[in-house]
Amino acid sequence: MTQVGEYVGETGAWNRGRQWKPSISERHTVILGGVSQKISVEGPGGSAPVMIMFHGGPWAPFIYGLAYRGFYPELSKRFTLVWWDQYGCGRNARRLHDIPSDISVETFARMAIDLTGEIRRRFPHSPILLNGYSFGTYLTMQTVAARESDIAGVINLGPIMSMREATGHFRAACDRRMNERERLRMQQLQNIGRYDPYAAYVEQLAGKYTNCCHYRDALGSGNPIWRAIADSWRNDAMFRRWMLRLVTSGDYRPLDLIGAAMGTLPYGRFSRRFRTLWDSMENIDLWPIAERLPIPVIYIQGDAELYVLPDELAALAERRPNVEYVRLAHSGHIPTSRAWEWAMHAMIRFGQAVS
Known part of the structure; x- marks a missing residue:
């Protein structure tokens, strides 16, 4: 059933119980798009549902990314989480001349599809959920369009569409x-x-x-x-915690912090070398996929968002019985502390329901 609602909660509820240790907490090297890259996996393992986390950007491993392994025990208690920094940033940063100058958003989509295939091979009996933030929602939708039969549900936080x-x-x-x-x-x-x-x-x-x-x-x-x-x-209390995590994460070295800022640094965002990447953002239009996919999808966004107008997503949820929409009161594209708690609540509820 489609649900459209506003959520406002008490702060602190999702920051408790951080002493819990996952059954597995591992790092792996995998081949994505023909390139060797690092991922990490944490959670119950076994046949527990798997949640693949796609960060924003491009090239901005913020909120989601390898630095956040161990940061969300509320999720990793229930789901086996898979973390990946997009090729060229964070732990998967490379020398600039090693990154193809024709890299584009489509390149990242192919890598995301490969990652999902790799996770399906590693966890053949587990339901797979895709969880994307911002640009990561482009990756979730491209992946589910390519591997629909492998995906139990999609979580899109701070979504983009066109x-x-x-x-x-x-x-x-x-x-x-x-x-x-x-x-x-x-x-x-x-x-x-x-x-x-x-x-x-x-x-x-x-x-x-x-x-x-x-x-x-x-x-x-x-x-x-x-x-x-x-x-x-x-x-912005939660925003400060997210930023501090980049500095304090045991998965990041000092040089990885430069890679974590790839999407904002002049040689990443504004250099001539990567014009193809940033101009390819113009190609993003997810409405056709959203209108036809039958699998469960939840969109979670702040009510002050402008990447997609809240009323547009509410209308999509009214049209599509597989789509749920959650509007976070008094929040923007970067969730406030209160909005984040309710976003987490919605993710857990949705993930458990569809898996």
């Missing part, structure tokens, strides 16, 4: 708030004939003028700056 549509949402949201300098810069980038520089700048402006990324409560309400700072500090 990146062209997302860029339009960002521009519309901040259009009347931009100053003349910003408006001129946006128009200049729009005229250079490439997708990413313009799209990235408009997204940056939306993050500045709206709550779509970090939810700050007092934004645009006429409240004093100290109120906005206090709101941001409170709402």
Whole structure:
């Protein structure tokens, strides 16, 4: 049954019981897309449901990624978790000249499909769930489209659907708030004939003028700056823990921290070498897959999101009996601490129901 709802919870509920140790906690080297890469596996093992975690970006192992092995005992008590840093970032970082200049979002999709095949071979009797955040939801949907018979369900947190549509949402949201300098810069980038520089700048402006990324409560309400700072500090408590984990993870070396920032560093995001990758984001349109897939899918997003408008996903859930939609009150693309607790609650409930 399709469910559409808003969830607000008490903080702290999902941070307890961190002394639990998984039955398996292993690192492996696998071949994905013809390239040797590292993954890690943790959880009950055996025939327990497997949950493959796809982080955002591209090249941004944040919230999900190899650094977060052991960070979510609420999940690893119930599911065998598989962690992977996308080729070229984090633990799977390479020298720049070793990464093909024609790498694209389709390259990562093929690797995600290969990873799912590898996990199916390792856990032949376990239901497999795909759990993606942001760009990782592109990987979940491409993977399930290719390996539908292997997948029990899909969890999409902070989903993307059409990146062209997302860029339009960002521009519309901040259009009347931009100053003349910003408006001129946006128009200049729009005229250079490439997708990413313009799209990235408009997204940056939306993050500045709206709550779509970090939810700050007092934004645009006429409240004093100290109120906005206090709101941001409170709402971003989980964000600070996610960032601290990158530094303190036993799975990351100091050099891996540079790889973890690949998606934002000039030689990763803005270099000429990887223009193909960032411009290929324009090709992302998941609506056709979402409209035809029969397997269970849950979309979880903050109500201030702009990558996909909340009403669009609510309408999808109304049309499709296999789709569930959870709207997190007072949250943006990066979940607030309170929203994260309810997102975790929804993931566990959904994962147990479909597996």
